[in-house]
Amino acid sequence: MKKSIIAGIGMYVPTNVVTNNDLLKYMDTSDEWIQERTGIKERRYAHRTEETTTTMGVEAATIAIERAGITPQDIDFIIFATLSPDYYFPGCGVLLQRAMKMKEIGALDVRNQCSGFVYALTVADQFIKTGMYKNILVVGAEKHSFGLDFSTRGRNVSVIFGDGAGAVVLQPTEEANRGILSNHLHSDGESAEILAMYNPGTHANHWMPEKYASFDQAEIGQMFFSHAMIDDAQVFPNMDGPAVFKKAVVKFPEVIMEALNANNLQTTDINLLIPHQANLRIAQFVQQKLKLSDNQVYNNIQQYGNTTAASVPIALCEAWEKGKIKEGDLVCLAAFGSGFTWASTLMRW
Numbered sequence: 001m002k003k004s005i006i007a008g009i010g011m012y013v014p015t016n017v018v019t020n021n022d023l024l025k026y027m028d029t030s031d032e033w034i035q036e037r038t039g040i041k042e043r044r045y046a047h048r049t050e051e052t053t054t055t056m057g058v059e060a061a062t063i064a065i066e067r068a069g070i071t072p073q074d075i076d077f078i079i080f081a082t083l084s085p086d087y088y089f090p091g092c093g094v095l096l097q098r099a100m101k102m103k104e105i106g107a108l109d110v111r112n113q114c115s116g117f118v119y120a121l122t123v124a125d126q127f128i129k130t131g132m133y134k135n136i137l138v139v140g141a142e143k144h145s146f147g148l149d150f151s152t153r154g155r156n157v158s159v160i161f162g163d164g165a166g167a168v169v170l171q172p173t174e175e176a177n178r179g180i181l182s183n184h185l186h187s188d189g190e191s192a193e194i195l196a197m198y199n200p201g202t203h204a205n206h207w208m209p210e211k212y213a214s215f216d217q218a219e220i221g222q223m224f225f226s227h228a229m230i231d232d233a234q235v236f237p238n239m240d241g242p243a244v245f246k247k248a249v250v251k252f253p254e255v256i257m258e259a260l261n262a263n264n265l266q267t268t269d270i271n272l273l274i275p276h277q278a279n280l281r282i283a284q285f286v287q288q289k290l291k292l293s294d295n296q297v298y299n300n301i302q303q304y305g306n307t308t309a310a311s312v313p314i315a316l317c318e319a320w321e322k323g324k325i326k327e328g329d330l331v332c333l334a335a336f337g338s339g340f341t342w343a344s345t346l347m348r349w
């Protein structure tokens with residue numbers, strides 16, 4: 001069976017740099033608190049009207065396609081991962097297909113939040129292996145800045161997230177020693193509400209633990225959304241930070257070891273680990289637990305914040321552009337996030 005290889009990679013971040021001190025205009029926080037707890041110094045926010053999740057995806061995709069030495073018309077399938085789509089529906093995949101004037105190819109949106117890119121890459125890998133497609137565009141993009149609670153009430157979430165996009169072109173390779181070796185996907189829906197945006201949605205409190213169901217949605221009737229949801233901050237992401245932290249530091253190492261074990265490899269064989277940029281403290285914990293050197297782990301959350309589905313391809317692209325990934329290197333991608341879902345991909349670059 002053929003293996004898949006990343007033939008081209010690109011990233012895009014908005015030019016607007018927002019420092020921790022800039023956030024003081026909106027909420028009670030401090031540069032010291034944010035850096036100490038998350039490692040973040042600054043993030044990028046997209047232009048409010050001229051940039052969307054899809055347009056940022058298009059920017060990253062344009063670079064990835066060019067670097068693969070092909071044109072948008074050569075792409076035969078699109079997979080777009082995001083939790084901040086331009087529209088509730090349709091997804092960003094079709095908007096990108098339109099914007100890039102691609103053929104009438106398939107376009108799939110993936111909703112796996114922080115693990116979204118690794119899930120999307122895994123799906124693409126299967127289509128390449130079976131021979132169904134030859135040039136798959138995989139995009140991870142987010143415009144978080146449009147949907148955060150910038151009051152002090154939302155500060156535990158809002159300071160973490162940033163905007164941006166990353167993209168790769170996946171192709172089949174005949175080279176025996178290169179390409180994706182394996183993918184590993186997991187989920188545990190038990191804690192779905194711990195890191196979630198509840199509304200607008202159809203749940204009518206059906207699943208909601210008492211502590212999160214702070215107003216009676218059933219009384220409102222069959223409404224998809226209401227003023228009460230806005231007043232109650234339920235249209236913003238909600239996160240129990242310490243609970244996410246606890247689970248993440250267990251599942252990240254687990255899914256990395258799963259990938260290594262599946263290929264009879266060891267942590268010392270890893271040339272570069274690209275962890276989802278959730279929080280620098282989580283990445284440092286994982287690095288220590290797996291006894292990886294500083295040269296074996298790439299972090300850039302300090303500059304971009306947590307860009308969810310975009311964080312892995314942005315970090316991968318930046319590391320590659322800086323010459324930190326060379327042909328034949330063993331690269332491990334690992335992610336954990338809302339759902340909970342977690343995933344890893346191991347590849348020979």
Ligand code: ACO
Nearest residue numbers: 029030033037114155156159241242244245278279336337
């Ligand atoms: N600025 C100042 N103070 C704040 C802020 C802020 N931005 N946010 C929260 N605080 C305060 C709280 O109000 C609380 O005050 P109190 O003690 O007076 O009640 C205090 O800081 C501690 O709050 P915690 O939420 O317990 O803070 P914690 O030390 O756990 O840090 C954080 C919060 C950074 C979110 C941490 O829990 C964390 O990193 N969790 C992992 C979750 C994560 O990384 N999520 C990223 C998205 S999900 C993903 O990508 C996997």
